[in-house]
Structure formats: C-alpha cells, structure tokens
Amino acid sequence: MMLRTLLAIALAIQPAIAADLPDLGEVSRQYLSDQEEQALGRVIMRDVYTDPRYLDDPEIENYLNQLGYKLVSVSARNQRSFNFFVVDDPAINAFAMPGGNIGVHTGLLLAAQSESELASVVAHEIAHVTQDHIARMVASQSQSQWPTLAALALALLAARSNPNVTSAAIASTQAYSIQNQLNYSRDYEREADRLGYDMLTRGGYDPRAMSGFFNRLERANRFYDNSAPAYLRTHPLTTERMADMQARSEGESYQQVADSLGFQLVRARLRAQEGSPQDAVLIARNALKDKRYSSETAARYALAAALLRARQFTEAEIEVQKLLANKPVDPMIQQLAARAALGAGKAKIALQRYQAGTADHPGYLPLQYGHAEALLSEGRGGETLAQVDHLLTLHPSDRRLWQLAAQAHAQQGHRLLSHRAQAEAAALSGNLIAAIEHLDLGIKAGDGSFHEMSAAEARRREWQALEKSQRPN
Numbered sequence: 109m110m111l112r113t114l115l116a117i118a119l120a121i122q123p124a125i126a127a128d129l130p131d132l133g134e135v136s137r138q139y140l141s142d143q144e145e146q147a148l149g150r151v152i153m154r155d156v157y158t159d160p161r162y163l164d165d166p167e168i169e170n171y172l173n174q175l176g177y178k179l180v181s182v183s184a185r186n187q188r189s190f191n192f193f194v195v196d197d198p199a200i201n202a203f204a205m206p207g208g209n210i211g212v213h214t215g216l217l218l219a220a221q222s223e224s225e226l227a228s229v230v231a232h233e234i235a236h237v238t239q240d241h242i243a244r245m246v247a248s249q250s251q252s253q254w255p256t257l258a259a260l261a262l263a264l265l266a267a268r269s270n271p272n273v274t275s276a277a278i279a280s281t282q283a284y285s286i287q288n289q290l291n292y293s294r295d296y297e298r299e300a301d302r303l304g305y306d307m308l309t310r311g312g313y314d315p316r317a318m319s320g321f322f323n324r325l326e327r328a329n330r331f332y333d334n335s336a337p338a339y340l341r342t343h344p345l346t347t348e349r350m351a352d353m354q355a356r357s358e359g360e361s362y363q364q365v366a367d368s369l370g371f372q373l374v375r376a377r378l379r380a381q382e383g384s385p386q387d388a389v390l391i392a393r394n395a396l397k398d399k400r401y402s403s404e405t406a407a408r409y410a411l412a413a414a415l416l417r418a419r420q421f422t423e424a425e426i427e428v429q430k431l432l433a434n435k436p437v438d439p440m441i442q443q444l445a446a447r448a449a450l451g452a453g454k455a456k457i458a459l460q461r462y463q464a465g466t467a468d469h470p471g472y473l474p475l476q477y478g479h480a481e482a483l484l485s486e487g488r489g490g491e492t493l494a495q496v497d498h499l500l501t502l503h504p505s506d507r508r509l510w511q512l513a514a515q516a517h518a519q520q521g522h523r524l525l526s527h528r529a530q531a532e533a534a535a536l537s538g539n540l541i542a543a544i545e546h547l548d549l550g551i552k553a554g555d556g557s558f559h560e561m562s563a564a565e566a567r568r569r570e571w572q573a574l575e576k577s578q579r580p581n
Contacts, residue, residue, distance in 0.1 A: 149207015154538030163194040166474040182310035185238040204236040223371040224317035231304035319353035372406035385418035421452035489519030507536035524556035
C-alpha cells in the first residue's frame with residue numbers, strides 16, 4: 109500500500125525549517141526543476157497504481173479526465189499535461205500532486221449534488237497545479253532535507269490523500285513540522301479559488317456551485333466530533349474565503365446548468381458497487397419503483413449494473429434492452445450491454461455490441477479496451493493485435509493498451525514482444541525497475557528479429573540511464 113512505509117520515512121525526515129513561501133513566478137524551480145517534478149510525479153503514480161485503493165475503472169477515469177480537460181482548456185495555463193485518477197475511498201476529498209496528477213475520491217463523486225459542484229473542486233485542484241503550489245512548498249525548504257525523491261513522493265501522497273494517517277505518523281516523530289509544509293497556505297487557497305472560479309465560468313458550469321459546495325461542507329464539519337472532513341484538513345476554509353466565494357457568486361446572474369448523462373451514469377455505477385450485490389439490486393429496484401432519481405436512464409443503468417454484479421444475467425439483459433432502446437446510446441451503456449452478454453456466455457452477441465459501440469464512439473477508449481479483452485477471451489490474439497497496434501499509434505502513452513498488447517503477443521507466442529509491451533506499461537505506470545526487468549526477460553527469450561532486439565536493447569539503455577539519474581546522490 110502507498111502508506112505502508114510512511115512511518116519509517118517520517119522517522120528519517122529531519123524537522124523542516126520554516127521559510128517564507130516564494131511569490132508567484134518560477135522561484136520554485138530553484139529546487140524543483142520541470143524534470144524533477146515529472147520524476148516525482150512518476151514515483152507517486154507508481155505507488156498509486158499498486159495501492160488497493162486505486163480504482164482501476166477506465167470508464168469513471170475517462171469521465172473524470174474529460175471533465176478535467178474541459179476545465180484545463182479554459183485555464184490561463186492550459187499547456188500542461190494532466191492525469192486525473194480515482195481513489196476508492198468514501199472520504200470527501202480530492203488532491204493535486206506534482207506532474208499534473210489529480211486524485212478524486214469516490215466519496216466526493218457521490219457527495220457532489222451537481223456536476224458543477226464536482227467541477228468546482230476539480231478546477232480548484234487544477235489551479236494548485238498550474239500555479240506550482242506544491243513545487244513552491246518544496247522550494248521553501250532545502251532539498252537536502254528530504255532523504256530521497258521517493259520519500260518526498262510518499263510523504264506528499266499520504267498528506268494529500270489521507271491527512272489522518274499523515275498526522276498520526278508524523279506526530280510520533282521529530283518531523284511533525286513537515287505537516288504544516290504540506291498543507292496549502294491561505295494565499296494559495298485564495299489563488300486556487302479565484303482561478304478555479306474563472307475556469308467554472310469559462311467552462312460553462314454554474315459558478316455558484318463552488319460556494320454552495322464549500323458552504324455545505326463547512327456545515328457538515330460541525331457534526332464531526334474529532335476532525336474535519338479530509339478535504340478541509342488540507343484546504344483550510346476560512347471566513348474570508350467563504351465571503352470571497354459568495355461575493356463572486358452574488359455578482360453572477362442565475363442560470364441553470366444541467367448535469368451531463370456521463371455524470372449521472374458514473375454516480376450510478378459507483379452506487380451499484382456499494383454493499384452486497386443483493387442489497388445493491390434491492391436499492392436500485394426501489395429507486396426505480398419509487399421514482400427517486402434525477403435521471404431514469406441512470407437509475408436503470410444502476411439496476412442493470414447491480415444485476416450483472418449479482419450474476420442475474422437474464423434480468424440484467426431485460427434492463428439492458430430498455431437502455432439500448434433509447435437513442436443515441438451512451439458508450440457506457442454499450443459497454444454494460446456487451447459485458448452483460450459476456451456474463452451470460454453469449455460471446456457472439458457481446459462482440460457484435462462491442463463492434464457497434466466502437467463504430468459509434470471510435471474515440472471512447474474504454475469500449476476499445478473491452479472489445480480487445482473480449483477478442484482475447486475468444487483466443488483471437490491476431491485480431492486483438494491489429495486493433496491495439498492501430499490504437500497505440502494514436503495513443504502511445506496508454507498503459508492499458510500496452511497491457512493488452514502484451515497479452516495478445518503472449519497469446520501469439522511472441523515472448524520478446526510480450527515482455528517489451530509489459531515493460532512499456534510498467535514504465536508508464538512509473539515503475540522503471542520493473543520495466544527494465546521485463547526487457548531483460550524479453551531479450552533473454554531471444555525470439556525477436558534483429559530490429560526488435562536492437563529496439564529493446566536501446567530502450568533498456570534509455571531506462572537504465574533514467575532510473576540511475578533518479579537515485580539519491
């Protein structure tokens with residue numbers, strides 16, 4: 109788990125020397141260069157991807173990235189790359205990390221009462237990244253005070269994603285003062301509020317959602333006996349901040365912004381995974397029966413997903429047919445329909461649904477993943493390779509596509525190419541050591557052409573040099 113060595117790391121970290129945070133600008137780069145920040149981000153994501161709390165759900169992640177990039181596109185600094193991911197945790201929290209990595213808890217996705225409220229939090233986190241707030245916090249202290257880049261990555265990740273654990277671990281060490289260094293200052297919070305508000309307005313969301321969400325969070329805080337919700341512990345909410353948000357909101361004319369179907373389906377998908385399968389089915393049935401929903405399509409999607417989870421394939425197919433009757437069909441619904449057919453053992457129908465879905469939504473990668481997995485399950489590795497290789501020309505940094513390529517090559521008996529694809533996936537997940545090990549195995553297999561062997565050896569030298577440069581001096 110990403111937090112398993114936090115206590116040991118905290119013991120190694122010496123007390124941070126308080127220093128004034130630098131002003132706006134590039135002062136942070138004195139200690140944390142662009143290259144170092146990207147390396148820090150890779151180390152962080154390596155721990156994220158191996159933690160059981162990371163929600164490996166391409167559909168929810170795809171939705172979050174679409175929402176995030178819609179906001180990034182209207183930000184003042186939209187040239188940076190971002191990666192939005194989901195943490196399976198009921199706490200209401202979201203956090204920004206170096207390298208443009210932004211995590212959102214499932215608790216926040218379910219607690220947001222509108223898509224605009226969710227967007228307000230995501231926009232706030234995007235602003236922390238575009239303004240280099242974490243880099244500036246690191247720059248306020250000597251780099252030599254951190255034992256390794258990995259130690260800094262783990263401490264930052266723990267502080268952002270689970271403030272309770274961080275506080276408990278650090279309080280028992282000499283490094284208690286580091287906690288203050290990892291919390292955003294009031295100036296940073298006001299800056300993120302202002303820029304986040306601008307993104308909401310330009311992105312077509314309800315700008316009043318920001319003050320509405322934080323007001324509700326602040327009111328809920330009064331009912332917590334021991335501590336505030338996770339988001340408030342890393343994002344100090346002051347009376348001044350609330351007043352600023354409300355003042356901006358009051359100056360805006362009222363406009364109703366409808367939630368997207370994607371927002372509704374993502375929430376329905378998460379609710380269908382709560383509790384036991386039987387309870388999820390019962391809750392979804394009752395919601396439909398009592399008409400307790402804002403979107404009937406999403407409510408029916410939740411029932412179909414819960415039925416599929418409960419392995420009630422006949423009933424799931426009935427609900428799927430109702431969903432498919434409404435045109436146009438959302439790609440998440442087409443994905444669910446194909447999975448329902450696969451679950452019922454109807455591979456031919458599943459592949460037909462995947463083919464229809466990928467034809468309707470060629471740019472929707474979760475459908476492409478599902479289609480490739482279905483082809484692999486039928487032993488059609490050659491077709492899978494043709495599909496995945498084409499997609500990799502368009503998305504060469506997609507770790508899931510590389511994982512699928514590795515499976516397809518293995519099915520075809522291509523040992524070097526399978527290990528090479530696994531290596532690419534590992535590197536994109538931030539694990540250079542595993543990537544190098546896979547290349548070693550692939551090269552030893554010796555079943556590649558001269559060109560394939562040369563390419564693998566060149567890639568290994570490249571990653572060995574990069575891995576060495578990231579080691580502590």
